[in-house]
Amino acid sequence: MLRFVLTRVSLVVPTFIGVTLLAFVLIRLVPGDPIETMAGERGIDPERHARLLREYGLDQPVLVQYGIYIGRVLRGDLGKSIVTSAPVIEEFATLFPATIELALCAVIFALLLGLPAGVVAAVRRNSIFDHGVMTVSLAGYSMPIFWWGLLLILLFSVKLGLTPVSGRIDLLYYIEPVTGFLLVDSLLSDQEGAFFSALSHLVLPAIVLGTVPLAVIARMTRSAMLEVLGEDYIRTARAKGLSPLRVVGLHALRNALIPVVTVIGLQVGVLFTGAILTETIFSWPGVGKWLVESINRRDYPVLQGGILLIGTVVMAVNLVVDVLYGVINPRIRHTR
């Protein structure tokens, strides 16, 4: 097991270096620079511009800059944002929990609906329910989620007034950030209504972000279940007179979960792309919006650091999925 994990980790290292280098080089290829961009219509005289570039170390060849940067990263220093002068890691730490909270809730939403829907669709293959689930999930998979978000706001917040429009919580509540997850912090703060407020702010964004994963999970669960249900051991279990619930729930689902877990793992990157759009629509203070802004402002350290951190998370999740895969299905572990 340990060796298996180690091999996976060693494979990750070159990718990791590649990702940071690519982010580093690409952002510098974008025309303009942070100082120009900050100057706006008033502009900046070339002499002061050159001096500031020197001060930020941006006058060096890109590879030299990269070397210096990697050196600092290895010492745990991701640099400071050029626009706000705040350490990148600090900004990330305040914004990342919001993204995680949103993404987790989206996945939970997708699982809660997607798994049962997929299982039932498989068991009742070719029924109306099955066709319905497949059609709806394909529509969900085809959904332009930026539009979906606007639509839901229009319906639930504006027309029906059921959910708040944006933000993470009513500002009435003064929540001291402990974990950064408002659902947890609001409970810790012991203020009446705070938790409910945080929850109601989460509903729409989580649905929007969860739509595509929901569709994928439902479809995946269905096809995995279909395959498993056709296997001999299930027939045997049925023949042995085990209750259908036990057969489906215990034996079939357990094995069908493997591809589903993989799919969820692979969805992490997709989820992040969705988070960028969702955060933009709901004014959600997360890292997606932060990174897009950093491109617009040419805030090199933020984009570099952000991609590095996000890349780490994506790779870590993929690793965990790999390992989980081994846990759920011992066969895989032993054959490797």
Add this chain to the structure above:
Amino acid sequence: MTEATLETGPVPASGAPPHPIVEFWRYFRGNPGAVGGLVVILAVLLLAVFADVVAPHSPVVTDQNAFLKPPVWQEGGSWTYPLGTDAIGRDMLSRLIHGARYSLVIGLAVVAISVLLGVVLGLIAGFAGGIVEIAIMRLMDIVLTMPSLLLAIVIVAILGPGLMNAMLAVAIVVLPHYVRLTRAAVLTELARPYVTAARVAGAGTLRLMFRTVLPNCMAPLIVQASLGISTAILDAAALGFLGLGAQPPAPEWGTMLADAREFVLRAWWVVTLPGIMILVTVLAFNLLGDGLRDALDPKLKR
């Protein structure tokens, strides 16, 4: 028409398998979703081709007396602009019709670019092996690890916003899927006896690549490509929504949505309609792709 011909066509002599295309069509036809998708796509295609004839107005001409007119069935609407007008008095219906051109072109062009590049890179990786293969596949891993929308945004930022650049960015972002797919298929095929046979017969590497191996890995590529069209349309629309795709006055649906966002509380039609168009078109391509997969993937046939 075609359908009828096929059905009444000469029945192949018993024992002889039907022509692959005929067989494919049989499977495909049995899938109502896929046929529905195909019909929608044909409709969108017709709209795109005959946009100039079908659209009642020009998609770019503004009417300064009709800013944000609602659709005909709502109070204040008129038959002049059946689906209303946008913020500077352009006919929504005409813009939506012309938008079909953009989405189809985007979908097809992106897939064409990425399939071409992907197949070539995948073939090279599969055939060359060694350091070349490692380099190509690592590069693809890197592209996959970067959040795709973010990467696309950066690429567009480098090249400058615009339709061409947005298509290129999306093509690069989806490239790894095709490379991986091709390489995997190549590796499987290379192990087969017929390849060895061709080698022994003295076929050159190029011939081996394109004449012997490639045709045999087409099925998964076709499926991936047909599904890829929908991804491409969605991604390009997302870029348009962030103001980085096709530039106004081009009536690309995502760009129209971005332009309309500020009117979400006041004029539902400018926000809702382009989204519906995107959804329907993408859904149609996905249905078609599903149908193709079922018909082409022998494993799922029975």
Add this chain to the structure above:
Amino acid sequence: MTRTLLTTISAVAFALAAATAGAKTLVYCSEGSPENFYPAINTTGTSFDANSQVYSRIVDFERGGTQVVPGLAERWDISEDGTVYTFYLRKGVKWHDTQKHFKPTRDLNADDIIFSIERQWKESNPYYKVTSSNHSYFNDMNMPKLLKSVEKVDDYTVRITLNQPEAPFLSDLAMEYAAIISKEYADAMLKAGTPERVDQEPVGTGPFYLVQYQKDAVIRYKAWPKFWGGKAKIDDLVFAITPDASVRWAKLQKGECHVMPYPNPADLDAIRKDPNVQLLEQPGLNVGYIAYNTTKKPFDDKRVRQALNMAINKKAIVDAVFLGSGVPAKNPIPPTIWSYDDSIEDYPYDPERAKKLLAEAGYPNGFETDLWAMPVQRPYNPNARRIAELAQADLAKIGVTAKIVSYEWGEYRKRAQNGEHLMAQLGWTGDNGDPDNFLHTLLGCDSAKSNGSNIAKWCFKPFDDLVVEAKRVSDQAKRAELYKKAQRIFHEEAPWFVIAHSVQYKPVRKEVIDFKLSPFGRHTFYGVDLK
């Protein structure tokens, strides 16, 4: 044991809640996160709004106006030749003692003033590079060239000597970048090895002190009881950061905030109808325009420029793009600035005459041109592309084919300043309310050279003479006269198609008392009360 502890805590919490129940809390739905809490390196109104609550300056703009009034300096003298300014500081001004890492031991004095200026001016100052050395406004206002010396006469008197007379100097000092920070705090943090803290946990002498800041979420302030002007009428001030305009409006409607900036023009009708909300409005201190490149054919001919001015339908642009949030402009300075010449009559929309004029100039069949549109939304121009599209359609009617061009924003400005365009949109937001800040900065010969902000590249001697002279005179009436003459020349020569001045709208809930619009578009909450 644990149990009693818990009850005590909740009892305390309850007491706190009861105490804050009577407190007046004003919530402002701001449009974005501030860059940081060091105004000297900030460039956005968003940042200035956030940190001007905390700091005071030597002099201030009166609330709701552009007149300069006493701030930390009670009064001042200006020497006869206009180069020596002597400031007499207020006594007993208390620094905030509310931050964890620093407790002030003395009141504000001349050292703080000198430190705050030198920090941006002299590279030898240990704080010159702390946080950032990009002191944008200090440089934009030309301070490095203007300042000769800043001296301490005694603890409460500071003398500033300039290299040359500069009429707008006092206004320059009232701007946010000139905020006064504590030298004692800076020294203490330098010693502790954490100099950046000065800009993260700000200690000021302003009406509010900072309690909490969470990026992209919230900023909380409390009224500073020992503020030199007397404690603010509200007790708590909260900035709810809400980037989306429609969302801000939804929050205001629900009573989740009291004041919001930059409403969506599309929502204005609904806002006007809401009985709980009052819509304040005022033309902003800005101008949006299309500059003709007067050094290139065909725009070197003023008849062509005049013809185009008559060919573009200004009203349609203002209606369609500004959606009522702009007033059509005829002069290069906004009407809220003194010396604005209202007697000038704008070019009418008259394609026929435009065509004739073009024919006279030798272009009976029109010509081809580019038309630049910036890629970003600016306060003076909500949607440059949409304006370009409308103008393009208008120009087509007189035979002029315009191609819409855009570049990345920094690139756009640089290329426009190099004069690579034929027609380019741009605009300006005033810094200090002085006409010089528009007429000399945007249209003088000094800035017509490459890299200058005069992107019409329009260097017209009779005009330039007027605006340069107006810089040296300190009598306002006389300056106004010079500026009025300059505006006439501008109208006749038509180097710009002036589009509009955007109107700043401020939806404010009815329970808010005495909120005043700032012509600079800032948000000052000192002096505001709640019902």
